[in-house]
Amino acid sequence: MNRKLIIALWVAVWMMGVSATGVALDNGLARTPPMGWNSWNKFACKGLNEKVVRETADEMASNGMKDAGYQYVIIDDCWQTGRDAEGNIIVDAEKFPSGIKALADYIHSKGLKFGIYTDVGTMTCAKRPGSIGHEYQDARQYAAWGVDYLKEDWCNTLPNQNSESSYTLMREALKASGRPIVFSICEWGSTKPWLWAGPVGNLWRATPDIQDCWDCKREWGGGGVTQILDLMDGIESYSGPGHWNDPDMLEVGNGGMTTEEYRTHFSMWAIFSAPLLAGNDIAKMSADTKEILLNKEVIAIDQDALGQQGRRVKRNGDTEIWSKQLADGGRAVALVNRGKATESITVAWNEIGYPSTLPATIRNLWTHKDATAKGSFTAEVPSHGTILVRLNF
Template identity: 45%
Template sequence: MRHLLTTLALATSLTPPGEALAQTRFDGVWLFDDAGPNPGVTMLQVASEGTRITGAVTTEWYGPVTMQNARLDKGVLTFEVRNLNDREHPTRTWRVRSTPKGVQLEGQMWFSKIDASGRRGTVKQAEARAFRFQTLPAWAEVEQLPLAPTPPMGWSSWNKFAEKIDDATIRAMADAMVSTGLRDAGYLYVNIDDGWQGTRGPDGKIRANAKFPDMKALADYVHSKGLKIGIYSSQGPRTCAGFEGSYGHVQQDAQTFADWGFDYLKYDLCSGEYFYADADTVKRSYAEMGAALRATGRPIIFSLCEYGRFDVGAWGRQVGGQLWRTTGDITDDYKTMAQIGFDKNGKPEYAGPNGFNDPDMLEVGNGGMSLDEYTTHMTLWAMSAAPLLMGHDLRQTPPAMLALLENREVIAVDQDSKGIQGKAVRKEGKLEIWSKALADGSVALALFNRGDASARMEARAADAGFAAITAARDLWRAAPVAPDVLTFDVPAHGAVMLRVQGA
């Protein structure tokens, strides 16, 4: 970027003030006064030398986005950019066209289309709009606090409300956690996801937006219900929904969260992955916040959300994390849920007390799956020792969904003190049998039918590591079953969950 500014400065010194040498018609500085949505374009800088064209588009979300393979194509400046968070389309093509008043930039980044008008600017103006990079601390391991001996349980706002949340909704969810019995079943955290942030004051301190008039009072209210409260941020300049991130304010934000009384932080890579794009920088960016949380003196669970990149389970504890996402976002459909739960739920060897693989939040109660499919969802998450973070409107929980969520025997498998993540021990086509050893010597077995038709399935003593099964209980039916006849008709996309004892 310094080279580009130097080139532009030299061009400016040879031309009248306010103009840049037009080796191509696009050379120089172009200013965008209406940044628009993601990625928030503020400036375009172009320099050419012979047939070589270089440049960058400065954005509010990702800083300078460097041009790749820039060329003139029938009078249009065409180039590729690295496309954020899209493995199918790692680059996108952007184009710049001349207009009577300047230039028009068109392109796409991730899910957002860009169509922005720019006017001619100067090097001095470019310097004023230049992105201010932050330097990551050197790697240092963060002492992990034992804040999650079992997987965290609670509720999070994103799956149902996305960024459309407010103080009243969070209070209502806390009330519903109590009135429905969910709190007493073990669900304790009420987590505010993206959408609470306002702007920063002159002191750099983050303020909540108008929908959250008093964060400290909100935290106090949730605590008064016998619950805990969580919050969300990103190490990038912007969160996934475009709100203020923690870039350049990591220590300050951690202290603010502690001062407000928060007990949990979900830290989402989002725009940060344009700055922290390899294993080293991602790891250090999480360690920076982990150390900042530790320095506040307040016990705050640290949830890493970086979509399972760079084998996060191998180092999640080293940055102070108690849980780490293993995948992209879940959606309320069987295909996505099953793909995540069966195939992207993390390596079992990384799970244990105070550190758990996180296959994302629960969709139970949001209406996109059948009762059998939601039964599979809960069974999978419990067998995986996954965090149980509900994502529906707790005021509108159908009785059948509440029964799934409050099944104490299933919750006990998830919350077992041994902290073992279960795994498949036998697969036969679309049929899978999973096993999970429990602290009292018993074993949880789950029979999953991933097929489209009902199937007859049998649980065997060898599945549990026993020579013989001496006692068995069907956890969803809350009833004992004969240990010598563990054969079940499992519905399509359904599951049976057992707790067995043996010799």
């Protein structure tokens, strides 16, 4: 066969692979969705400081979160103030008097990992210095501090700035730093990153920012849990080990939703194989919040080794069924009720890829009770609730 034809066919196959299933960033990291905590949803800019971050690390190491798989303690925007004469980024000494290296060392001493935030533009979303023009310099600094995770935002970009090129530049800078650093792309799904970000980042925001609400659609996109469910539907083929669709951080425990709605929120992030980054005040969790965030059976669905993002297989008015294949051959199934009254929802085996003649063991992952059924399973699902089950055939 002609050499040029061989190369052309190889390129065509490679491109089909990128567009159909994504190609993982080859840094060996995030083989399951990252788990941890991020400061923004609760503390934003005003409430962020070294004391809060240290107390969060203390709690995560002792309250069961670390044992449940939460690893990363990530400070978001507002840790930086400017650059010195050599262009080195300057830490906000009022918020972080001990410096970032000391904070990272403290978090590492707890058996946890440390994450930090930057932006591809001239300034961050909170008008702090961005990384544009300083990518390699910043990456070397992050590595020297002991950073394990970098989130890079998409505010204050230049006219016609290209997202793929910008994030690829930071990917190369992180690689050159010599330290393994999980790379989180945060351009809000604005340039369909699932189409290009697989080889660039370990995860990418597939949606605009989440709001702490059930249903609150915004003019510029995104919103509450229901809006994000719809945005995540149809992009499941681009996600997998090392490269994840990210529907944004968790709002569980922040007060804008009911306990039932927060259970749905957490259940669906597990179905999505989404990063599980708590965004609440870890030191002041209610019993309900702790019960949700520490549900190891739900976490196991999120962290399943196959790494397949679940898909919506049926929608009927306010009710819907989502299914996720698991590494052991079973299925995680979510019966979701978006309506205002309790609904009876039935999932038939043939809707999730199994013959109707098969018997199945059904594990309810919130009540922790088992049942058996053949052909189908029916549950009464409360308003804004989700019945999350694990089926084994």
